[in-house]
Amino acid sequence: MKKHDKNNNTHFYGFAKDMLDRIAQNLNFSVSLFEVADETTGHRLENGSWTGMIGTLIKKEADLALGELTINYERSSVIDFTKPFMNMGISILFKRPKQDPPKLFSFLQPFHDRIWMCMIGAYAFVSVYTFAVARVSPYEWKNPHACNPDSDTLENEFTMLNSFWFAMGSLMLQGSEVAPRASSTRIISGVWSFFTLILISSYTANLAAFLTITRMSTPIQNADDLSKQTAIKYGCQYGGSTYRFFQKAKIPTYEKMWNFMSQNPDVFVNKSQMGIAKVKGGKYAYLMESTPLRYQVSKNCDLMEVGGELDSKGYGIGLPKNSPYRDIISNEILRLSESQVLLRMYNEWWDVSQPKCEQREDSVSSTNAAQLGMDNLGGVFVFLVGGFALALTIAILEFCVNAVVSSKSDRQTLCSGLAEECKFSVNCCGPSKKPVRLMKHKISKKLLKGYGGRSHPRGSDSFT
Incomplete structure (x- = not known):
């Protein structure tokens, strides 16, 4: 210089x-x-x-x-x-893209769209599933009047609205005033709570990364990306070693790049400084040797290197043919290289100017937080489905046991008892209260004592 x-x-x-x-x-x-x-x-x-x-x-x-x-x-x-x-190779100089402005709904980015859809679907399914299981299970029906143990009706807290509220409270880690009583609904509650714990913990951990990381969208990542588009022009110094490299290239990617450059002569420049100026103007990538490129990047924070080196070669001191100084200077270069003198010189020129650009987004753009998808969280959905299957199995067992005991106490056949219970349970639009006879399996001891241990009258409403 x-x-x-x-x-x-x-x-x-x-x-x-x-x-x-x-x-x-x-x-x-x-x-x-x-x-x-x-x-x-x-x-x-x-x-x-x-x-x-x-x-x-x-x-x-x-x-x-x-x-x-x-x-x-x-x-x-x-x-x-x-x-x-010094050894180097051809690399791509490109203008550093501007940072992407923060999005209004950036808080949704920690999860992939598919995860959000699955989570909403799981929430709706759990709510309806809890309502259905609670309606089937006989142990979710309780006396609504604590002071009146002989009430002729029982109530189920898990109405459709309460079931949605219960699932939402668990999802938001806040809980609700509705609490499960039966084993089947408690299993659903435990599985859903574990599911939400893993989901919320993963979301919280990934949200911090997404809110602190600044993203930049680079339209090209390497020479292959450059060759596949025409919106961004690219060129090199006319007649130089980089020019000869592409002119004689046999690799398909580089041949394609040469065809584009040779058909657009305006992409070539006579000096590297002209190419650097075109890069700063935007929509242009300059192909140059990596050593001067990295020096320019260290001096200009709005420039960046894209991809790796395309080839490998070296810089040497040129002399006329058969010069008597060639071997003498070559030996001295080797001695300076082995004694690390050249390395110290390189660090002085390439590293001293680095601090002013240290705060650039180099480390940020290379540490992009990845969205969590089904590959990451698919297991917790499998666990949720397994818990639902177990809860359904227990609810069916509870339902069958209750039907058997109820049919014996009401002197009904097992089939008629099951049919009666099923008819009431599957009526999802039905009331949240039901007669005691459909739930109680034993006759009240108090009433038995009042009748002297004798059978109840046929016409008594209390035993109908």
Whole structure:
């Protein structure tokens, strides 16, 4: 990179400059830097000549060339390279998307839509199921008048409205004044309470993540996404190593990208800075080498790297063919690399500028909270269904036992007793009160004592 002082003198600075100064110091030679006229690394023209730094080396107007000079076969055929001092690959530079604004109903996001629908369905089913089982079970019918043990009617608290209220109270972890009495309804209550405990705990845990995580929607995630769309244009530096990579590509994805770029010449740029400026303008992705890309990302918080590296190659110092300095400089590069001097230089230039962008959403966007779906919570629904089956089995047993005992006490056949109980139980629109004779299995001891232990009169209403 370069900058100008007050006297308009050009000064170069950067990682490559620091490395060259260290090499010159260790090998005891001086360096005079200048910039080539077209300010490019160089590419081959149709007449076979080269432009940029490579053309300058071929003409032997310089002893070495330093910059974003990628080592490849085409360049190695006309100039020499030292050992690579840095490895990198082609990556995608893209403008960081804006954060998604919080949604009005974001509190619904911890659960998948299918879970919400299943939960609403389970709530409605439990309410109706509790009402039906409570109506079948004889132990849910009780005397509504505590001071009158000889009342001729019994009442069931689990009306349709109370059943919905009972299920809602359990779902909201608040409870209700309605309490189950029979074993079957208590099993339903326990299973439903366990179901709501797991569901509410999972919702609470996931809600915190959804409310604290800021989401960003990136339209592309990798080169394959880029090749499958045309809304976002993409290109690279004309004539550079990235240009040659796509031009000679045989991989279908990269061939498709090259066909798109070659048919839209306006996507190519002459300098990387022009490509970076187009990216900042939006709706454009710039294909460039990962090392300068990551430096730009660290300096510009509105830029980001998309996907991984598309290939692997290295930067080297270019020299004219058969240069006597190649082996000497290559050995020094290897020594600086092994002594971790180059690594410390890299950290100074790429990490020092990082703190100002540390608070970006990099860590946030990569830690998206996943919605809980049936794969996560399907087991608790299975548990709920199993509990319902057990409660229904017990309710049927209670119903049958009650019918047998009631038919004996009322001197009825078992079939007629079952038919009478079934007729009353299945009448869901019927009253929540019923005569004692359909529920009590024993004659009141008080009344028996009043008749001296004799059988009740046939015409007595109390025993009808």
